[in-house]
Amino acid sequence: MISEDLLPRETPVRLVDEHGEAVSDPQYPAPDTGRLVEAYRALVQGRRVNEQCSALVRQGRLAVYPSSHGQEACQVAAALALRDGDWLFPTYRDSVAVIARGVDPAQALVLLRGDWHSGYDPNDFNVAPQATPLATQLLHAVGFAHAAALRGEPTVVLAMCGDGATSEGDFHEALNFAAVFHVPVVFFVQNNEFAISVPLSRQTAAPSLAHKAIGYGMPGERVDGNDVAALLAVLDRAVSRARSGEGPSLIEAHTYRMQAHTNADDDTRYRERDEVQAWISRDPLVRVQAYLRGAGAIDDTAEAGFAADAEVVAQQLREAMNSDPELDPEDLFRYVYASRTPQLENEWAMLRDELSRTEPATEEAR
Amino acid sequence: MTMLDTRHDQAAEAEASAPATSATTSPAPATSPAPTEAPVLTMAAAINRALADAMAEDDSVLVFGEDVGALGGVFRVTDGLTERFGERRCFDTPLAESGIVGTAIGMAMNGMRPVVEMQFDAFAYPAFEQIVSHAAKMANRTRGAVRLPMVIRIPFGGGIGGVEHHCDSSEAYYAHTPGLTVVAPATPQDAYSLLRAAIRHPDPVVFLEPKKLYWSKAPVDTSIEAEIGRARVVREGTDATLIAYGTSVGVALDAATVAESEGRSIAVVDVRTLTPCDDETLFAAVRATGRAVVVAEAPGFASVASELAARIGEHCFPYLEAPVRRVTGFDTPFAPPKLERHYLPDVDRVLDAIDSLNWED
Numbered sequence: 001m002i003s004e005d006l007l008p009r010e011t012p013v014r015l016v017d018e019h020g021e022a023v024s025d026p027q028y029p030a031p032d033t034g035r036l037v038e039a040y041r042a043l044v045q046g047r048r049v050n051e052q053c054s055a056l057v058r059q060g061r062l063a064v065y066p067s068s069h070g071q072e073a074c075q076v077a078a079a080l081a082l083r084d085g086d087w088l089f090p091t092y093r094d095s096v097a098v099i100a101r102g103v104d105p106a107q108a109l110v111l112l113r114g115d116w117h118s119g120y121d122p123n124d125f126n127v128a129p130q131a132t133p134l135a136t137q138l139l140h141a142v143g144f145a146h147a148a149a150l151r152g153e154p155t156v157v158l159a160m161c162g163d164g165a166t167s168e169g170d171f172h173e174a175l176n177f178a179a180v181f182h183v184p185v186v187f188f189v190q191n192n193e194f195a196i197s198v199p200l201s202r203q204t205a206a207p208s209l210a211h212k213a214i215g216y217g218m219p220g221e222r223v224d225g226n227d228v229a230a231l232l233a234v235l236d237r238a239v240s241r242a243r244s245g246e247g248p249s250l251i252e253a254h255t256y257r258m259q260a261h262t263n264a265d266d267d268t269r270y271r272e273r274d275e276v277q278a279w280i281s282r283d284p285l286v287r288v289q290a291y292l293r294g295a296g297a298i299d300d301t302a303e304a305g306f307a308a309d310a311e312v313v314a315q316q317l318r319e320a321m322n323s324d325p326e327l328d329p330e331d332l333f334r335y336v337y338a339s340r341t342p343q344l345e346n347e348w349a350m351l352r353d354e355l356s357r358t359e360p361a362t363e364e365a366r
Numbered sequence: 367m368t369m370l371d372t373r374h375d376q377a378a379e380a381e382a383s384a385p386a387t388s389a390t391t392s393p394a395p396a397t398s399p400a401p402t403e404a405p406v407l408t409m410a411a412a413i414n415r416a417l418a419d420a421m422a423e424d425d426s427v428l429v430f431g432e433d434v435g436a437l438g439g440v441f442r443v444t445d446g447l448t449e450r451f452g453e454r455r456c457f458d459t460p461l462a463e464s465g466i467v468g469t470a471i472g473m474a475m476n477g478m479r480p481v482v483e484m485q486f487d488a489f490a491y492p493a494f495e496q497i498v499s500h501a502a503k504m505a506n507r508t509r510g511a512v513r514l515p516m517v518i519r520i521p522f523g524g525g526i527g528g529v530e531h532h533c534d535s536s537e538a539y540y541a542h543t544p545g546l547t548v549v550a551p552a553t554p555q556d557a558y559s560l561l562r563a564a565i566r567h568p569d570p571v572v573f574l575e576p577k578k579l580y581w582s583k584a585p586v587d588t589s590i591e592a593e594i595g596r597a598r599v600v601r602e603g604t605d606a607t608l609i610a611y612g613t614s615v616g617v618a619l620d621a622a623t624v625a626e627s628e629g630r631s632i633a634v635v636d637v638r639t640l641t642p643c644d645d646e647t648l649f650a651a652v653r654a655t656g657r658a659v660v661v662a663e664a665p666g667f668a669s670v671a672s673e674l675a676a677r678i679g680e681h682c683f684p685y686l687e688a689p690v691r692r693v694t695g696f697d698t699p700f701a702p703p704k705l706e707r708h709y710l711p712d713v714d715r716v717l718d719a720i721d722s723l724n725w726e727d
């Protein structure tokens with residue numbers, strides 16, 4: 001009986017179908033229209049950011065960009081489900097979620113440009129640094145939430161990962177810790193069917209990734225990852241559950257990565273074009289757009305406004321990425337320990353000496 | 367206790383009776399009262415006292431790990447902490463080392479000062495990724511915006527007749543990692559004072575507890591403060607300097623005593639903090655004697671002992687009468703219990719190394 005409560009649905013939760021028609025669900029009320037308009041606006045911006053970043057990679061302005069094209073509904077919903085005091089623990093693919101949460105786009109991309117390993121102060125936005133090693137940040141999220149709970153703070157932590165990351169040991173340790181200590185965490189898996197080239201069937205033999213929740217004693221749910229309305233409804237419930245002290249949950253969003261893993265990857269080697277084509281008709285933007293248009297909530301003018309706003313963000317990004325910031329080599333030694341060790345002082349002296357001999361111009365400029 | 371072989375017990379005692387307080391750390395504050403009778407504690411009890419005192423002083427200090435609650439840890443280091451501070455402050459976790467360190471990182475990000483226990487050295491390896499990729503790098507990734515004040519306590523080293531995976535000296539892995547501060551006390555006093563300092567430290571500290579010394583006893587003055595990053599000259603000498611840390615400090619002291627009876631005056635330096643290493647104290651001690659031997663249990667190849675020897679070679683060469691020698695464990699997996707006495711650096715091996723230091727006589 002308990003297990004029934006913890007088990008995910010047979011089919012993913014869906015509130016707006018591929019034609020923009022509402023699907024009513026007794027368990028999950030649809031978010032109100034105003035919220036969906038806000039989500040749509042963020043989706044338009046997210047798509048534009050993905051496109052701009054892919055272009056910046058081609059121009060050699062970004063070292064690499066793992067695009068979330070096709071997954072924007074998950075990105076936007078993750079950010080919109082949280083309140084100000086909550087925290088987001090994202091991965092390398094979640095730049096759009098990070099930006100939707102308020103981080104300045106140029107700062108979010110510092111990691112991918114190669115200036116530094118993270119470009120924003122996590123405390124300014126309640127967004128942890130984007131994690132590259134898989135699933136490791138899920139444990140940080142659990143510890144972070146546990147600390148908040150111990151102090152009686154109402155913080156909820158939403159931790160993101162991909163389908164491949166669910167095979168890592170840290171994923172399992174994180175779910176288990178969270179359930180045992182009953183901490184306010186929402187684990188949000190974006191199942192985009194591939195971990196680089198490896199399909200979901202090689203990650204798991206479980207009926208779904210959401211089914212993994214029951215083994216740890218927490219509820220799991222599956223949601224259509226291209227339906228921003230359903231995502232918001234399901235995430236809202238998980239977040240409020242966590243906030244009211246009912247513990248963690250696991251949500252699996254079924255979505256698809258429309259582009260290669262990164263620019264360094266050739267996805268024609270591992271998936272058929274037909275499959276990619278088929279997902280075009282399930283585009284998360286088109287669906288909610290049709291729904292909102294049908295409801296009379298947006299019109300051409302509103303759309304033009306959203307597009308213009310997105311264009312501003314894209315332009316700011318281009319400008320930020322087209323300028324080459326002066327990087328300070330002393331930074332290498334600044335952020336290793338709270339106070340610099342004598343050994344690091346010596347090494348910095350050595351580098352400074354090298355610089356004074358090889359880059360006299362820069363030295364003089366200082 | 368019965369696992370301890372008696373010769374090493376004597377070494378531990380000889381070591382404990384060394385002038386620990388006078389040589390320890392920063393000078394006592396001028397206002398300190400006339401020395402009262404410091405309680406005699408085992409190293410395990412000294413660490414327990416340090417944890418309790420830190421928890422009493424600061425609400426954000428949390429202790430967790432495997433069996434640290436009701437049982438008080440397999441070495442009883444956390445004995446009584448749950449009783450005294452409650453399950454919110456000292457608790458048992460699921461059996462998952464990466465989980466322990468990973469959640470500690472999140473807690474430290476969110477204002478806590480976790481002190482976690484790894485049950486044995488080789489069982490910390492599942493947490494290696496969290497330690498080297500995350501604990502060590504968080505401040506760096508965030509340009510100092512997120513600091514992780516956390517302590518990872520790891521019982522380390524052999525000499526207790528433990529079966530495999532219970533006796534590793536894993537310090538080189540951590541010492542090799544920028545961002546980690548690595549500390550290894552050799553006396554109950556240092557265990558107390560350095561752990562207090564480690565808990566106050568703004569960066570993650572890997573705190574290596576020489577498990578063979580858990581039952582060694584000495585007076586512990588809780589008012590003595592230690593500074594991380596300072597070595598200590600345990601014994602003065604004029605002919606050669608032995609450099610050691612953890613259990614090997616006792617071995618070095620015993621060797622120095624024997625050497626003295628043979629007419630050689632040997633200094634002994636306890637490194638105490640492996641990173642950042644106190645080059646100044648080390649180099650001064652070696653320059654004063656012109657000869658140096660580094661003693662440590664870990665396999666010698668690419669070890670902390672190698673690093674210390676190399677640093678001394680680079681910086682003290684004009685003062686040296688002989689190449690720096692290392693006395694270390696063999697480059698083999700740690701020995702099974704019945705062979706460990708052949709593996710561990712002992713007094714004879716240290717004496718042989720001293721003899722090889724190019725003496726004129």
Ligand SMILES: Cc1ncc(C[n+]2csc(CCOP(=O)(O)OP(=O)(O)O)c2C)c(N)n1
Nearest residue numbers: 093132133134162163164165192194195196
């Ligand atoms: C521990 C670890 N192993 C390997 C990698 C290399 N790697 C980067 S992304 C990736 C695939 C991840 O797939 P998934 O979790 O499904 O996330 P997605 O990229 O699809 O968002 C791999 C193997 C890594 N980052 N971390």
